[in-house]
Amino acid sequence: MALFSRRDKGDRSTPASGAPASGAPASADSEAAPGRDDDGRVDAEASAAAPVSAASVPGSPVDADAAFADAALAEVDAETADAPETPAEPVPHVGISVNTFGRGADTARPLDEVVREASATNASASAATTGAPTPAPAPARPRPAATAPAPSETIPGLVDNALLQAALAALPESPQAAHIMNVMRQALQGQLYLRAQGDAQALIAAGQGLNLAVTTHEDKRYLLVFSSGEAMRQSVAAEAAAATADSATSVVGQAAHNVFRTAIDSGYDGVYLDHANTGARLVLPIELVKKSLEDGAPVPFELKALLSGERTEETPAAIAEVLTRVPVWVAGGTDPSGAIGLAEARTEAGERRLEVYSHPLEVIAMGRGDSPLPLTTAQLATTLASEPALTGIVLDPAGPWIELDRDDLAAVLAFAD
Structure with a gap:
């Protein structure tokens, strides 16, 4: 279900202080050359x-690998403690403080499905970290392309985030932690897009806040984020039946790291990527988003x-x-x-x-x-x-x-x- 969440001009919560990077620079006083x-x-x-x-x-x-995997699954653990039959799904954060406006159609992938997938992923991760035999290495894969796909615009003026689209399209029916992290790494580059209610440019010029599209599940809210103009058009089209007189949508494009920083700073419970694109959509856990921005290279x-x-x-x-x-x-x-x-x-x-x-x-x-x-x-x-x-x-x-x-x-x- 898509909603619109209000972001007031001055309503930005204080950014969370950066956690110490698990990848802090190693000591230069080592004693062995490779x-x-x-x-x-x-x-x-x-x-x-x-x-x-x-x-x-x-x-x-294996500590760093496990730390990112744990971040991808952290919210699953918290939810399963309270509701074993409905474990929480790994979801990211978006930084905009909000009041909910409007009600959209139920166009997003049912979050219960994502929750069940996350639960299965968590069970697999738990088995791997409690002494279960290490899986055999995967077969050698073809070398990835050296360069990104040529820029494209499925809607004129909105450059598609082709690398993120490819990562989402490659998701299996039941994504595992490795698939989630592959999407996360490709989501750190390029532009991402948000839906705003009304004329975003006019609202910003007038010094007014923006109502951004979100979806809700139980008491949690997830920001809807899009990899392309086409993904946003799918979202709008899927909700056409629930459109109201004031439901006009405009596009807000930002650098990917700014979208995720907004998620971290503002307290949303997750980021839902391309929610209306069946088979190529994913919820990112906030802890994974936070670690990706704060425990990696500087933005x-x-x-x-x-x-x-x-x-x-x-x-x-x-x-x-x-x-x-x-x-x-x-x-x-x-x-x-x-x-x-x-x-x-x-x-x-x-x-x-x-x-x-x-x-x-x-x-x-x-x-x-x-x-x-x-x-x-x-x-x-x-x-x-x-x-x-x-x-x-x-x-x-x-x-x-x-x-x-x-x-x-x-x-x-x-x-x-």
Whole structure:
């Protein structure tokens, strides 16, 4: 059921203070330089001068992965404690304080369905964290496309968020935690759209608040967020039967991180993506949204923006410049002896590139069970400098990705100890 929730001009609640990042930069005083082991990882204990060591890793190699998974399922646990037969679904937050106006048609996917799916996902996650056998690794997948799809506008003037649309379209009938986090990572780039009641531009010009479309389930409210003009048109069309004289809708487009920050700051119970698009819609848990914004790279996610944008001859230099200012993550795992290794990619020609990630969710999206380990610019530079056989890096190999050679990374390598 779609409603409209009022956002007054001055009615923004105080932003929640940023939680300490589980991916805080690792110590630069490590003692081992990465070497190479037999399974294609850089071994953090192989040489004598390391940028990453076991002591610099925040928790066990699965802690960060589990933290994001727990965030995706946190609200399920809370709800199942009170109502075992109707577990709460993982849902995100949207930041707009509200009074409810109007009543729309029941166009959203029934939240009870999402609740049941989330409950099943939670049960699977619980089994995995209580000593259940680790599933066999997934078969090798084709390499994702290096670049994002070409920009498109299903409604003129509204650029589709093609990467998010693709992630939503790929959801199975019963999404698991990994699918939810894949949608979350792709939702951090590009534009997202909100529905506002009336003429949003005129209301803003007059200094008035906006009534944003929401849906409700029991005592919880979720902001309706759209990946494209077509997704919004589906929402409006599905509610046409319940339209009233004052139900005109306008579009509010914002950078994705601003929409999610609004969700966190304003106290909605969730973000419902493309609610009227059967088979390609999802509710994101607020805890996952919060962790994605506050425990990852600093907004506005410059690396993700460059990777998802148009590629030019200047793109490698622009990415290298950003790498001198923002933290990144590498994919760490352990062998049976407990030694920590960092994932690398190898070409058919035998070239070795360190896998580097713009956000912890990008590591998790690889589906290998690796842990996101944070690196400062100096640590990344030292890692590359101490392992001459590495020809460069591949950034965000889950896609969109880019490969940078050592020459491209000269500005980063200047930070090497």
